[in-house]
Amino acid sequence: MAEVTRKRDKPLQVNPVKLSQPMGATLAFSGVDRCMPLMHGAQGCTSFTKVFFTRHFCEPIAIQTTAVTDALAVLDGGGYSIVESVKNICKKTSPSLIGLHTTGLPETRGDDLRGVASKADFPLVYVNTPDYEGGFESGWALTCKALIEQLVAPAATVNDNKLVLLPHVSLTPIEVERIKELIESFGFNVLALPDLSTSLDGHLGEKQTALSSGGISVEEIKALGNAGLVISVGESMRESAKVLLQKNAGMRHHHFSHLQGLEASDSLVELLLAETGFNGVTPKVERWRQRLQDAMLDSHFSLGQTRILVVGEPDQLAGTCRILHDAGGRVTLAVSSVDSPQLEKIWAKRVLVGDLEDAEAAADEYDLIVGNCHCKALAHRLRKGLVLRGFPNWEEVGNPLKNDLLYEGGAYFLYETANVAEEMRGKTV
Amino acid sequence: MAEVTRKRDKPLQVNPVKLSQPMGATLAFSGVDRCMPLMHGAQGCTSFTKVFFTRHFCEPIAIQTTAVTDALAVLDGGGYSIVESVKNICKKTSPSLIGLHTTGLPETRGDDLRGVASKADFPLVYVNTPDYEGGFESGWALTCKALIEQLVAPAATVNDNKLVLLPHVSLTPIEVERIKELIESFGFNVLALPDLSTSLDGHLGEKQTALSSGGISVEEIKALGNAGLVISVGESMRESAKVLLQKNAGMRHHHFSHLQGLEASDSLVELLLAETGFNGVTPKVERWRQRLQDAMLDSHFSLGQTRILVVGEPDQLAGTCRILHDAGGRVTLAVSSVDSPQLEKIWAKRVLVGDLEDAEAAADEYDLIVGNCHCKALAHRLRKGLVLRGFPNWEEVGNPLKNDLLYEGGAYFLYETANVAEEMRGKTV
């Protein structure tokens, strides 16, 4: 499909799109109810991460640091600072889970996380997420996998009405909610792991706690083993699905690369129809499909003459590029933060593992950018249209409610993009 | 509340916001299933109206004209051209209703509409909507009233589960749908009159006809008389509610000035709780209320420093100004297309019946504009932010799906407005 350039020939990142693996882990733990994500490393990683997500979600973010310091860095081996952290966290709050994840520092030192965790006298899930490997998407995926491996109880029977949804990191809270809603309309009891739709969706809670509030509960995670069906969304989540299936031989699994656009949405519905034997959907779903069809037609003329750069995580690129392509958008370049098997399947002329300097160098290939707020300076400098998507978006409020998925979200996304494209053309004419 | 200037001291409209009464009538008839709106006047009024709505909704618009001409204009008295029109329309299609509405021409001439209509051997509702009186909002409201007066059968019993919703002209299709959905979640069977949510919501239908497709059916209108409850939204709809209540002494009526913002949304829910005796709402509604609260807080800092001009129809202004005010927005000026009792209740510093020249003269009173696409040139010239709302919006696709109402729509509207305000400030700094 696309011409994929994986190998970076640059010795550095200039204006990076890439985000770190431990940050993905933090976010995944934020989708577990009353969890305290505990980042193992120097205090700065945690501080940066906290500020990053606080600004993106406009919500207080629960997270703590093992605050590894100079002296300890060499001597400790991780045990002391982790044990101390757990102690100090529990002094102030009572989390249902501590989500221990590493940064590059303890990994370089070679901390024995498993050893420390095995001795913890507190519910704790650990995951190795050095920031010199992988990225945001893999950090989230590894954490999801760790949650399954370390928490889910093996089971022998299945509950056919119970369905586990494994969403990739770039799905917004509202998007996860909408997938759940669609599946629920077929009579399933859906559990998303992780589940940001009830934790970071931007709601005014009764009171503030220092822990994540909302998300899937630890008890629910433990009991996932008897779900009849597992649906993973995004290439990065395949591995999580695999380990979940190892918990119960009776589980069945379906995978979706993404859920954007008519075809992908149809596939999910088709699967659900097949699984349930239903012969129809709710009138609402039916209506939104017709609206997406109309949105595709209403936006096709504008998008058909628009050359687009999409910037983001691999699984995010897959869906976004596809829906744009389907409505005629000419995705001439997709800049991916990291490498992924997903890249080959992306509907773009050219896919590049790169940074925003690379995007800038290709400026005459596109008219409009879909990407995070770091793209704003770029768009401004190059006079391109901009649709803000992905992490971070510090320029806008309301990020958790941006829905580009399935029939409804697809319609809105196409309208928004076409409108930005026209606005941009109006300016440059 | 506001300082209201009703009297125009100008002998003309310069860059008008005002739209004509017959156009409001056309739109109202478009919310009746398989109706053919028939505008009585010269062909141009119809042609302008058709193009206007086609571009706004991105949909083919069903409408015909009596095509009054020079010669006939003086002689005919309306009878001939109306009867001929009905005949010609029925040659090609089989409408369930013909919606006859006038323009200034036959009204000036003094056509006896009632007389002609009484002799029609076809289902026909007529309404006098000269364009030298009233405006868009009153044309819609008069039509709704005419539909009730001329179609609804009087009744003596009521069905407590049946509820009639009377929405004002500026509510978008999706907004009407969302009101219906909320009310339906309390177990009501809701019928909206008119109902654009199923006709002009922008869906790809099975096949195209020359008639409106979707909307409330004529049979349903005829049977509205036994509804237990009537809910009118917008000052302009009070009269329609009144005539509906005359059809059945057992009906009860509740009125809402608008349904934007936390308080108004709460009032509707409160009413529904009281009427049904339910002691709670669906988890979804509950969640969206929390999200609206959060949106108010997330947007308050930005809106609190933003001075806003809102332009539109009176009932539209009422809701939009209120939700902005509630989140701290400083609505310094509201420009209304026409006069209305609603104007006194508008949450703005100053309300003016006027045009965009008046708005331009007050340019240093605001930073951001909420208004129709005619405001674009203004915003561009004056370097103001712009949130496109109201009729017409030819600059954007997807207008039928813009939802600013109730908890969910309110949250999205505040986020959108705050984001535009910040974007605007970022540019001018």
Next chain:
Amino acid sequence: MSSKPKIKDLLDESACEYNKTKKQACNAPRPGATTGGCAFEGAQISLFPYADAAHLVHGPITCLGSSWETRATKTTWPGRDLTRMGFTTDVSLNDVIFSGEEKLVKAIDYIMAHYAPTAVFVYSTCVTAMIGDDIDFICRQGAEKHGIPMVPVHAPGFVGSKNLGSRLGGEAALQHLVGTLEPETTTPFDINLIGEYNVTGDMWQYRHLLDKLGIRVLATLSGDGRIKDIRCAHRAKLNVIVCAKSLVSLTRKMHEQYGIPSISLSFYGKRDTSKGLLAIARALGDPGLVARTKKLVAYEEARLEERLKPYRDVFADKKAVLNTGGNKTWSIAAALQDLGLEVVATAVKKATGDDRARAREYLGEKGVLMMNPGVEQARLIDEKGAHLLLAGGRSLYTAIKKGIAFADVNQEKKKSYGGYDGLLNLAEDLKNALENPVFKLVARRAPWQK
């Protein structure tokens, strides 16, 4: 003395060779079965592009409220672009009862005080025509008071179609503006462009070529036009009617009054643009100019061909069905052919006899002239194996059902398709349509319908 033109005379316009057979249809729209704009709209179309003049609509709000800012008629006028503004007296019931004349006078004064235009057009509309407001008198008075031309335009909607309105607009300009001023200089190659409204900048696609040839556009009616220029239009050596049958009577009168000959042509597509330029040169009667024009045309055609090369592969062996009306029936067909597409059918239902003849000429014997396109087009797509349907929005569904590409010929255009360069825009848009997967995709059946 009223400035109202005699409608019947205009309808009987002798210069319109197919008029005899169509008079009835032109004349009386059928109630309940009519589409298209009214005379008022037509008059606005023909006069509105004067950006230095105020266009004041004397009527209720429908006439202007629904129509201002709908036409992208571009201008180089350095002052405030009055075509992007809307002025209307918005007459009320009170005015209907007691006359709207006082309001109109005040409105003119207001406009003069605030916008100082170089002229004011006052458009009567159905209601104000019926109540008998004397716009002739008011304009005369206003012109005297303010010292600029004020033009009453008598084209209320009820007198007839858009087409008729355009003629009425032209008449008003002829009667009140043409011949009221003398140009500072004249040249042997002065022409007027009549009926070119510069929508989306169409005129600018060829005007620079006229400049290059030394042909001066003295005045336009009315694209990127100036009031002072149209007032001098009687000194032109040639009237060039651009794709606008409706103004034939205007040019005939100018011939009668000022001895200016006229030619009618189109700047749509490569061949017609070339033909048009040569026709002007020939009509101006200078052999040197004709030679220069031939050279220029050859150069421009070669340049265009070069730039069309990337599109050749996309269009090769592609067949199109065209469903539109009027002169688009053949002018778009010609442009499509210029791009290398085969036009297998074109609708002629809403075309004049002249247009049909031209369509036949361009399509050849094999081409189908559809008299009932709504029914025929679907069948022809199958029979001919067409790849592209160009039609109005309602036909989109036909294209989707057939799974072929669609282009909306009525879509409000933002870029010009005129002249040589405009053809590149058309090529780009059609390429985008042909390559757009949406038409096939959107036809997917829903999972629950399988």
Next chain:
Amino acid sequence: MSSKPKIKDLLDESACEYNKTKKQACNAPRPGATTGGCAFEGAQISLFPYADAAHLVHGPITCLGSSWETRATKTTWPGRDLTRMGFTTDVSLNDVIFSGEEKLVKAIDYIMAHYAPTAVFVYSTCVTAMIGDDIDFICRQGAEKHGIPMVPVHAPGFVGSKNLGSRLGGEAALQHLVGTLEPETTTPFDINLIGEYNVTGDMWQYRHLLDKLGIRVLATLSGDGRIKDIRCAHRAKLNVIVCAKSLVSLTRKMHEQYGIPSISLSFYGKRDTSKGLLAIARALGDPGLVARTKKLVAYEEARLEERLKPYRDVFADKKAVLNTGGNKTWSIAAALQDLGLEVVATAVKKATGDDRARAREYLGEKGVLMMNPGVEQARLIDEKGAHLLLAGGRSLYTAIKKGIAFADVNQEKKKSYGGYDGLLNLAEDLKNALENPVFKLVARRAPWQK
């Protein structure tokens, strides 16, 4: 020779009078109970505003990937603003195993080839410090090769807090830049601004006043700074530390090495701005300058008062509770008082002894210094009848519960509150908060909860 500063020395900084009692807390953050940035962030903060220098972060992606474009530190640098760019070697597992030095060298070469900065700062981070990459050597080599200063910054996150990092950044500048160039001219009134990062343009709120007084800003560390200026900083007559305790050791060393005295002040609020300007004038020791400054201060204060008039009514009798940390504890309090608000309480939990003393000074005996603001603030709002809570985002819920206005003191600011003019911005924002109905409204109970 390593350029690594001795951390212990910095922590023991004698110029910090409250240090003795707080050493432990400064030194070791408590695992699982620590907030705030690391040394790397602090170093970036203090050096990043040099827009003409490239800031290359040698480490894995977390350090820069999450932090670039987060600080609105404004500049007048006419070249490409390098503070709005992010450069990082993004070290991989391979680099961790085999050393990242080669990559770093190439990265520097790349930056020089593509962006030609006037200097390069190379920041070590936890991982690259642990694997022992020799950034001193690489910078030395790079400086020789490219002929510009290359500054190794040894502030990996694990050495300590943001505060310590700022000192380390300052040390790096002192060691590698200060004194490496001579200014073209000097004046008797040359000063350096130390610790002013011109965030949101704070510095520009008073810099024009210094200009007016004839005080020249020779160099800044580092707001709107230039590399060539900081290299000449050793010729200043005075170091002015702006609201930044952390750089006290730097100025002490500059005093020792170059004999430059220093003063510490704040430009926040009316009184402190005036005091600050006068302190500079006095420290420069010129009676004429002092007299001029007094006059200017009087003029500016009067001008400010005039412009604050419209706000007086809004703030009259309004009481505020302030919950923040560090020097904001008293500096914001002072500014609030300047606006006419009564500050009934301020949090001192996260303040130094010096800050607490100042807070007491500003609030007087009646004011409450909160040691446990999380618990105390809600009670104090009731007791004192406060109208406004200024705190971090988490306290918003307290304000809502109490139905009073809230202002987020940690909110990422886009406009400056500094100097006289900045106080007007603060006034406007607080007026907006006090008048905003949202805090009361959002507290409405849901209909189903009534």
